Structures are given as structure tokens and as C-alpha cells.
Amino acid sequence: MVGPPLLDCEDSAWFRDQPEAARGAAAALGRRIGLGEHRTAQLVLAVAELSTNVAKHAADSSMLLRVLRNRTTAGVEVLVLDSGPGMVDVPAALRDGVSSVGTLGIGLGAVQRLADAFDVHSLPGVGTVQLARFWPHPLDPSLAAEAVVSGVTRPMGGEDVCGDAWAARVDTGGRTTSAPGEGGAPAAGTRIVPAWSKHPRAGTSGEGDHRAAPPPRRSPEPDPGGRSRLLRGAAPGAGDGVLVMSCDGLGHGPMAAIASQSAVHAFRSGTARTPEQAMEEVHRALRGTRGAAVAIARLETDGRVLFCGIGNISACVLTTGSRANLLSHPGIVGHQMRQLRTYEARLPAHGALVMHSDGLSERWKAGDLATLLHHPPAVIAAGLLRLAGTRRDDASVVAFKGAW
Incomplete structure (x- = not known):
């Protein structure tokens, strides 16, 4: 079996009420990665439309720009989050000529046409997440395939760097796979971000410090539904697996970022096949840093989670x-x-694995994300960040969804 297509995610930059800065950053990213003059102009136009749209319609909005790449191609992803009022009818909002404030109503429709991938999730009274992705043209067909993991990080207010990080890689059990964009996996540890159909899906309902070891955040008993249990000597299953890591460097700021990026490097370059083995590799790499909170999961094609x-x-x-x-x-x-412990759980066919740092409150329920589960992992992660994130600490979310 060949693993999912993987893309590297880098150079995240957040903007709040800074449309000019966002457009300038988009233009700079497009030029730097070789997006092409025409395609870069289309990216900048989309960023302008999205900025204008949230300024007119939304509250507490922010925009994230980041570079995506495989071994041969680089693109730009745009994520826009806001806290309401939300859209009652997303398909209608995407039609040209529809506007609630008397404008021409061409913003979202134009972005949808310009982007290679576009997705919107919106809940009335809650808010909206929008995602648009831009690749050089002509588009490599392999970039339309949806991968299974994506994450979002955001530094605490007043900081330029984030002390949280995430990473993912495919474990093939030693088999050689083809290069990204050719139906296979990249070098170990490349972050995975989804690339999916251009057609949007609409949802219409719904300062960390680890010096003192905290009490366990979870009850040690298995989940009441029987979906998790303690394993002794956990071993990987047959076939491919996806290893996913969430890391929160101690405190925040540059030193926390050094710790988390050391963890990412160790995770990406490691050869571990189980979460315990990967945790040992990361533990050795973080000696000499301030340390971190780390969680690692292995997800397998039959829905098994370690x-x-x-x-x-x-x-x-x-x-x-x-x-x-x-x-x-x-x-x-x-x-x-x-002593490290591994727990086994089952991931239902239509479920998701979500990991987040303590830069997010835990006061959210499954029902809060119910309609998000129909969307790609990047939108799930961004939606949870919008719902539960705090600006008093670095924050990160990583989500895994679906089989491959």
C-alpha cells in the first residue's frame, strides 16, 4: 500500500486587521516560491477579497498565510478565521451578486474561481473558517488528492514566534515509497496538509509552563465506550502507519520555539515505528533545551490508534x-x-483524532465540532483554534481524519 501524498507546511504568518500587510506578504511569498507573476497576482487579489469580506461582515477576524510544498512544487495556503456572525447559506454567499450589505457580492465567488482548493465552514452565531490554496499552473493532478493530517499554530499575543509545533510522517516499515506528488511519501517527518477538491463543503449548524509536572489530564481508566486501553509492549500493525506529533515547548517565545523545533527535527529524522520509541528519540533530542510537553500517535489503515x-x-x-x-x-x-505508557484506541470511519496544546481551553464538546468533521483536517484544526484558542499562550491544533 502506498501512503498518502504529503506536503511540507512552513512560514506561518498571522494578520489581524492588517489587509495591506497581508497582501504584501502574499505577494512576497508568491515571488519567493516561484508561483509565477500571473498566479501571484491572483493570490494577492484573493487575499484582498477575503480581507475586504471579513472587514465588512465579520468580528474578531484573523488571516494565516503559509507556504506548502512537496519535492517539486510550492504553493500558498490562506486560512481566514472569524467569530461571527456566520453565514446562514454558504452556497448562496458564493454566488455572484449576493450581498447582505449592498455591495456587488463578488468576493467569495471570485476567490472560489481563482483558488485550486477552496473550502468554507460557517455556523450562524458562531463564525466562519475559509481556506484557499494556490499552486503554480498548470496544476499537477497529484496535488488535488486529499491527505489526512494538518495542523495550525499561533503565537501568543505580543510574540513573533510560536513555541508550539506539530509534525507528521509515514512509517512504511522500511519499504521505499515514491516522492510526494507521485502518490507516495516524502522523507520521514514531512508535515502533512490536505489538498482536496475545489468544491466547498458547507457546515450550517454548529501561558503554558510545564516546570512543575501537572497531574494527569485524563482518567487512567479506559474510555467509557471501550475505545482506549493500556497496552504493554505495543507493536506496530501490518502495513503503513502515520505518526503524528504535537509539541508545546516550555513557556513561550524563542526558547520555547527552539525546544519545539528540536522535537520536530528529531521526529522527522527518526526511525521509530511506535509512539513510545518516537518519544524516546525526541526525549534525547530535547536534552539541553528547556523541554516540552509532547504527544505522539500512530494511526493505521484499519483505524487502530496507538x-x-x-x-x-x-x-x-x-x-x-x-x-x-x-x-x-x-x-x-x-x-x-x-515510565512511558501506550494506549490503544479505535478511530471510526467518519471520526478524527485531534491533539492540541494548553493554549486552547478544554471547554468544548464533540457537538461543537460535529459539522466540522465533514471538512478537511486544516479546517477542523482552524475551527477548533477559533472556538477554544486563547491569546494568553501559544496555541496549536493538529487533526487526523480518514483512511488512505
């Missing part, structure tokens, strides 16, 4: 009606870890 967590990383298996929490134990990766 999970190992140390510190304040929340993790759960999520469906439209349930949230099955996974246990993280006290400790600081890179400094002090007790």
Missing part, C-alpha cells in the same frame, strides 16, 4: 456525537519522564 503523551497535550478520538479522551502522563520531555 498513543503516548507526556505533559499538557490534550488528545481525543472525536465523532459527531462523542469525544473519547486519551491519557497524557506527567513529565517534561527532555528532562524528566516516568
Whole structure:
């Protein structure tokens, strides 16, 4: 079996009420990665339309720009989050000529036509997440395939760098796979971000410090639904697996970022096949740094999940009606870890695995994300960040959805 197509995600930059800065950053990114003059102009136009749209219609909006790439191609992804009022009818909002404020109403329709991938999730009274992706043309057909993992990070207010990070890689059990964009996996640890159909899906309903080891965030008993249990000597299953890591560097700012990026490097370059083995590799790499909270999961094609967590990383298996929490134990990766433990869970066909740092509140329920589960992982992660994120700490979310 060949793993999912993988794309590297880098150079995240957030903008709040800064339309000119966002347009300038989009133009600079397009030129730097070789998007092409015409395609870069289309990207800048889309960023302008999205900025104008949220300024007119939304509250507490922010925009994220980042570079996506495989071994041969680079593109730009735009994520826009706001806290309402939301759209009652997303398909209608995408039609030209529809406007609630008397304008021409061509903004979202224009973005949809310009983007290679476009998705909108909106809930009246809650808010909206919009995603648009731009690749050089002609478009490589392989870039239309949807991958299974994506994440979002955001620095705390007043900081330029984020001390949180995420990463993912495919474990092929030693088999050689083809290059990204050719139906296979990239070098170990490349972050995975989704690329999906251009047609949008619409939803219409619904300062961390780890010096003192905190109590476990989860009850050690298995989930009431029987979806998680403690394993002894956990071993990888047959076939490919996807390893996903969420990391929260101690505190915030540049030193926290150094710790988390050291964890990402160790995770990406490592050869571990299980979460416990990967945690040991990361632990060794973080000696000499301030340390971090880390959670690592392995997801397999039959829905099996292996999970190992140390510190304040929340993790759960999520469906439209349930949230099955996974246990993280006290400790600081890179400094002090007790005996590692692995838990096994099952990921339902239409469920998602979500991990987030303590830069997000845990006061959210499965029902809050029910309609988001029909959308790609990047939109799920952004929607949860919008719902539960705090600006008093670095924040990160990573989501895995679906089989491959």
C-alpha cells in the first residue's frame, strides 16, 4: 500500500486587521516560491477579497498565510478565521451578486474561481473558517488528492514566534515509497496538509509552563465506550502507519520555539515505528533545551490508534456525537519522564483524532465540532483554534481524519 501524498507546511504568518500587510506578504511569498507573476497576482487579489469580506461582515477576524510544498512544487495556503456572525447559506454567499450589505457580492465567488482548493465552514452565531490554496499552473493532478493530517499554530499575543509545533510522517516499515506528488511519501517527518477538491463543503449548524509536572489530564481508566486501553509492549500493525506529533515547548517565545523545533527535527529524522520509541528519540533530542510537553500517535489503515503523551497535550478520538479522551502522563520531555505508557484506541470511519496544546481551553464538546468533521483536517484544526484558542499562550491544533 502506498501512503498518502504529503506536503511540507512552513512560514506561518498571522494578520489581524492588517489587509495591506497581508497582501504584501502574499505577494512576497508568491515571488519567493516561484508561483509565477500571473498566479501571484491572483493570490494577492484573493487575499484582498477575503480581507475586504471579513472587514465588512465579520468580528474578531484573523488571516494565516503559509507556504506548502512537496519535492517539486510550492504553493500558498490562506486560512481566514472569524467569530461571527456566520453565514446562514454558504452556497448562496458564493454566488455572484449576493450581498447582505449592498455591495456587488463578488468576493467569495471570485476567490472560489481563482483558488485550486477552496473550502468554507460557517455556523450562524458562531463564525466562519475559509481556506484557499494556490499552486503554480498548470496544476499537477497529484496535488488535488486529499491527505489526512494538518495542523495550525499561533503565537501568543505580543510574540513573533510560536513555541508550539506539530509534525507528521509515514512509517512504511522500511519499504521505499515514491516522492510526494507521485502518490507516495516524502522523507520521514514531512508535515502533512490536505489538498482536496475545489468544491466547498458547507457546515450550517454548529501561558503554558510545564516546570512543575501537572497531574494527569485524563482518567487512567479506559474510555467509557471501550475505545482506549493500556497496552504493554505495543507493536506496530501490518502495513503503513502515520505518526503524528504535537509539541508545546516550555513557556513561550524563542526558547520555547527552539525546544519545539528540536522535537520536530528529531521526529522527522527518526526511525521509530511506535509512539513510545518516537518519544524516546525526541526525549534525547530535547536534552539541553528547556523541554516540552509532547504527544505522539500512530494511526493505521484499519483505524487502530496507538498513543503516548507526556505533559499538557490534550488528545481525543472525536465523532459527531462523542469525544473519547486519551491519557497524557506527567513529565517534561527532555528532562524528566516516568515510565512511558501506550494506549490503544479505535478511530471510526467518519471520526478524527485531534491533539492540541494548553493554549486552547478544554471547554468544548464533540457537538461543537460535529459539522466540522465533514471538512478537511486544516479546517477542523482552524475551527477548533477559533472556538477554544486563547491569546494568553501559544496555541496549536493538529487533526487526523480518514483512511488512505
